[in-house]
Amino acid sequence: MGASQPAPADTTTPAARVVTRFAPSPTGFLHIGGARTALFNLLFARHHGGEFRLRIEDTDRARSTDAAIAAILDGMTWLGLDWDGEVVYQFARAARHAEVAHQLLAAGHAYRCYATPAELEALREAQRAAKQPMRYDGRWRDRTDWPNDQPYVIRLKAPREGQVTIEDRVQGPVTVANAELDDMVLLRSDGTPTYMLAVVVDDHDMGVTHVIRGDDHLNNAFRQLALIRAMGWQEPVYAHIPLIHGSDGAKLSKRHGALGVDAYRDEMGLLPEAVENYLLRLGWGHGDDEIISRAQATEWFDLAGVGRGPARFDMKKLESVNGHYLRSSDDARLVTLIAPRLAAALGRALGAADQDILQRSMAELKKRASNLNDLASGALFYLRSRPIPMDDAAAKLLASAGPDLVLAARDALAAAGDWTAAALEAEARRLAEARQWKLGQVAQPLRAAVTGAAQSPGLFDVLATLGREESLGRIDDALGTMTREGATA
RNA sequence: GGUCCCUUCGUCUAGCGGUCUAGGACGUCGCCCUUUCACGGCGAAAACACGGGUUCGAUUCCCGUAGGGAUCACCA
Numbered sequence: 001m002g003a004s005q006p007a008p009a010d011t012t013t014p015a016a017r018v019v020t021r022f023a024p025s026p027t028g029f030l031h032i033g034g035a036r037t038a039l040f041n042l043l044f045a046r047h048h049g050g051e052f053r054l055r056i057e058d059t060d061r062a063r064s065t066d067a068a069i070a071a072i073l074d075g076m077t078w079l080g081l082d083w084d085g086e087v088v089y090q091f092a093r094a095a096r097h098a099e100v101a102h103q104l105l106a107a108g109h110a111y112r113c114y115a116t117p118a119e120l121e122a123l124r125e126a127q128r129a130a131k132q133p134m135r136y137d138g139r140w141r142d143r144t145d146w147p148n149d150q151p152y153v154i155r156l157k158a159p160r161e162g163q164v165t166i167e168d169r170v171q172g173p174v175t176v177a178n179a180e181l182d183d184m185v186l187l188r189s190d191g192t193p194t195y196m197l198a199v200v201v202d203d204h205d206m207g208v209t210h211v212i213r214g215d216d217h218l219n220n221a222f223r224q225l226a227l228i229r230a231m232g233w234q235e236p237v238y239a240h241i242p243l244i245h246g247s248d249g250a251k252l253s254k255r256h257g258a259l260g261v262d263a264y265r266d267e268m269g270l271l272p273e274a275v276e277n278y279l280l281r282l283g284w285g286h287g288d289d290e291i292i293s294r295a296q297a298t299e300w301f302d303l304a305g306v307g308r309g310p311a312r313f314d315m316k317k318l319e320s321v322n323g324h325y326l327r328s329s330d331d332a333r334l335v336t337l338i339a340p341r342l343a344a345a346l347g348r349a350l351g352a353a354d355q356d357i358l359q360r361s362m363a364e365l366k367k368r369a370s371n372l373n374d375l376a377s378g379a380l381f382y383l384r385s386r387p388i389p390m391d392d393a394a395a396k397l398l399a400s401a402g403p404d405l406v407l408a409a410r411d412a413l414a415a416a417g418d419w420t421a422a423a424l425e426a427e428a429r430r431l432a433e434a435r436q437w438k439l440g441q442v443a444q445p446l447r448a449a450v451t452g453a454a455q456s457p458g459l460f461d462v463l464a465t466l467g468r469e470e471s472l473g474r475i476d477d478a479l480g481t482m483t484r485e486g487a488t489a
Numbered sequence: 490g491g492u493c494c495c496u497u498c499g500u501c502u503a504g505c506g507g508u509c510u511a512g513g514a515c516g517u518c519g520c521c522c523u524u525u526c527a528c529g530g531c532g533a534a535a536a537c538a539c540g541g542g543u544u545c546g547a548u549u550c551c552c553g554u555a556g557g558g559a560u561c562a563c564c565a
Contacts, residue, residue, distance in 0.1 A: 025565050060564060117563070124562090133491040134561060153563055171494065180492055180561090188563040195565045219493065219560045242495075242558085249557065278501090281514085285502050288513040307502075309495045310558060317501065317515040327528075367528045378526095397525095428524080443524035455526035 018050025019207045022076075022083070023090075023199070025057040026068035029260025030075030032313065033214065033244045033252060036279040038081045040241060041212045043280075043301035045084075053206055054083035058091045059198055075261040079272050080294070088206060090198050097193030100201050100231065101154045101186045109230040110186055112152040113140040135182035151189035158183050158226045166221055169210075169239035169303040176222045184223050196220065200227045208236055212303070215240035239303045242283060242310040252313060269341075269372030271329065274322035283311045291324060323370030331362035334375065341376035346383060357382050361465050364457035381451045382466065387477040394448035401445035403482045408435070409442050410475045419468040421460040428460070449478035 022038040024030065030038075045052040054076070058064040076083070104110035113136075115123075120136070127134045141157060158181055165175040186197040193201075199220075203211060211221075218240040228235055246252045264270045277292055284307065286292070286300045326334070335358045339350050342358075350358075358365075358379055369375035381388060390398070398406065412431040416423045428446075432439045447459045450471055456462055463471045 023565095027565075057565060063564080113563095120563085128490085131490055135491095151563095155563095174493065176493065182561090185563050190563080192563085194563070199565090214559090215494070216559055217565095220565095222493095240494085245558080247500080251558075281501065283501085288503065290501095290514050307495095311502090312500060314500050314515070320515055323528095364527090368526065425524090432524095438524080440524045447525065453526090457526085459524060 017209070018045055018048040019053065019209045020045040020050065020212055021053040021055055021203065021206060021208050022081070023055040023057050023202075023213075024072050025060065025063075026065060026072060027060065027063040028068055029071040029262060031252075031260060032264070032275075032279070034072075035075065035079055035081070035261050035275070036244065036282060037212065037214055037241065038076060039079070039276060039279055040284070040301070040306070041210075042081050042083075043297055044210060044212060044239075044303065046298045047301050050209070051084040052082075053085055053088065053208070055088040055090060055202055055206065057195070057198070058089055059094070059193065059195060061091070064091075071260060071262065078265055079261060079276055088202065090202060093198070093202060093205075094193055096205070097198050097201050098187055098191060101193065101197060104156065104186065104227075104230055105154055107230075108157070110154050110156050111141055111143075111183075112146055113155045113183075113185075114147060114150050114152045115140060133180070135180075136184075138183055141183060153185045153189050154187040155183040156186055156223075156227055156230065158223070164222050164225060166225065166238055168218070168221075169237060170242075170306045171215065171218065171240055171308060174218065176219075178226075181223055181226065186227070196223055196227065200224050200231075200233075203236060204228070204231070204233050210237045210239065212239040212241065214243050216243060239306070241306055242308060244282060245310045245312045247312055247314065249312060269375070270318070270322045271325045271372075274318070274325040277325070278318045278321045282313070283307050291321070319370045326366050326369060326371070326375065329366065331359055331366070334362055334366060334372075335359050337372055338376040338379060341372065342380060342383060345376065345380055350383070354383050357465060361457065361461070364461060368457065378456075381453065381456070382462075384452070386470075386473055387481075388452045388474060390448065390452045390478070390481075391454070393454035394452050397444050397448040397454055398478055398482060401441070403479060405437075405442070406445050406449065406475065406479055406482065409446050410472065410479065412442075413446075413463070413475075414472060419464060419471075421458070421464040424463050425460040446475065449475045 020041040022034070022041050024034050024038075042052045044050075056069055056072070058069070073087070101110060105112070115136075123137065124134045126132075136155070138160075140152075140155070146152070159178045161178060163175050163177045165173050167173050184196050185194050187193055202208075221238050221240070225235065244252050259267075261275065264275055265272070273294070276294070280292060280297055280301075281290065284301070284305050286305060289296075289300075292300070335355060338358070339355070342354075343349050361379065361382060365375060365379050368378050408431060409428065412427045413424055416427045428442050429439060431437075432442050443459050444454070447456055447462075448454060450456075450459070450462060450466065466474070
């Protein structure tokens with residue numbers, strides 16, 4: 001992975017150009033909440049003609065994996081969350097982070113702390129017992145009697161008096177007393193940077209002007225600001241967006257849909273533009289608009305429209321949005337998308353004839369599905385080889401119709417001059433009228449015989465698409481089964 | 490527990506002091522279309538958490554209460 005080393009940006013003048021960033025840690029896949037955060041960052045940057053950067057926060061060596069990095073990049077690509085420039089890998093910048101920590105130390109804005117982990121744990125335990133807030137007490141803040149050969153961490157000497165207010169673009173002004181914040185660790189005893197240090201340094205060096213992230217980071221912003229001010233750097237604009245919750249109102253977990261976006265693609269069969277549209281509307285609104293294209297979103301997106309309360313994830317609505325995009329999607333694209341699913345179900349690769357049938361029936365099929373799985377299973381009957389399997393409802397339909405009716409219907413169809421939907425329907429209607437049947441009485445058993453199910457696209461379209469030979473063959477198969485069973489019964 | 494944040498139909502949201510008999514979407518229910526299932530069309534039920542203020546007037550502003558959430562590491 002080629003890590004880039006951006007040059008430190010100008011520290012005094014505010015950047016005229018908007019730069020946003022998405023900074024996931026590669027400890028898992030790109031989940032749905034992260035995807036939304038990335039989308040908001042992208043849209044905001046594009047709206048302002050700025051840059052959208054991607055930074056992988058892989059400083060936690062134990063938990064970061066290459067597989068996770070690949071999954072995140074893959075997910076972002078699938079959703080069209082195209083970032084600008086090189087991906088920045090945080091771990092590769094550790095030396096720069098340490099440099100800043102030592103700069104702070106030299107300037108007196110940070111200090112060495114020799115408190116041991118056990119000592120700190122004891123402190124926390126005492127605070128917990130006394131029901132005091134758990135904070136580092138600053139015991140090494142002003143000491144200079146440093147023991148030799150002892151490991152130490154570098155802590156920020158944060159202001160203890162006064163308060164800090166962040167003018168958050170989503171949450172509004174948020175104020176916290178400095179007494180609430182303790183002196184955070186910047187550099188660990190092994191010399192590696194902490195997340196707090198790394199984020200601030202990287203955001204600065206990358207020229208990030210707007211930090212748009214989940215509001216689980218709102219508290220962190222105050223500590224990061226202290227660091228930024230200690231360095232005398234330009235403060236970014238903050239926008240903390242509410243997290244996405246599960247249908248039960250609790251934080252989104254694996255139970256509810258905090259799956260990788262690859263699951264939405266592969267397992268649920270959703271279209272990327274549908275996921276994007278749904279995510280956009282989750283926590284953001286633009287009047288009564290529901291279906292919003294990327295171009296439109298880029299034009300309309302603003303931070304002011306982001307809601308301040310957490311939104312619940314609703315799979316039903318996502319499916320509905322997906323159904324919309326499915327219906328307006330190009331038929332050839334859909335054929336390509338369901339081909340692997342069909343091949344797996346059929347146990348064979350699809351041929352040109354299969355593709356042709358799918359292409360011709362797609363316009364009708366896609367109206368009956370809200371995801372690619374349903375679209376594929378709805379298309380399967382077209383490609384099955386005789387005799388096709390019959391589901392319970394179809395079998396019941398045929399049984400109650402009886403062989404005489406089916407045979408009469410078969411003969412009526414066979415008599416059609418042209419094997420077209422219109423001609424076939426005319427024959428069926430003529431038969432029904434002659435026998436005083438409703439059209440459904442003829443159509444339903446035929447549907448069962450030809451599709452193996454009680455529901456399908458319009459019967460006469462199906463017959464026309466399947467062709468004369470295949471259609472009559474399937475009806476004969478059903479007839480054969482019926483008479484055989486009738487004989488044994 | 491400390492700190493911080495949030496609160497309009499079941500859900501996502503519109504609303505930014507009078508336009509609200511609170512609008513749209515998903516879901517639910519009913520009707521229409523119809524050979525089935527869908528799609529599509531029409532319609533219905535469904536919300537301003539509660540209590541105080543401010544104001545001539547609060548869904549909109551302020552304060553409490555309740556409920557929900559986030560965060561308190563040498564993790565990110």
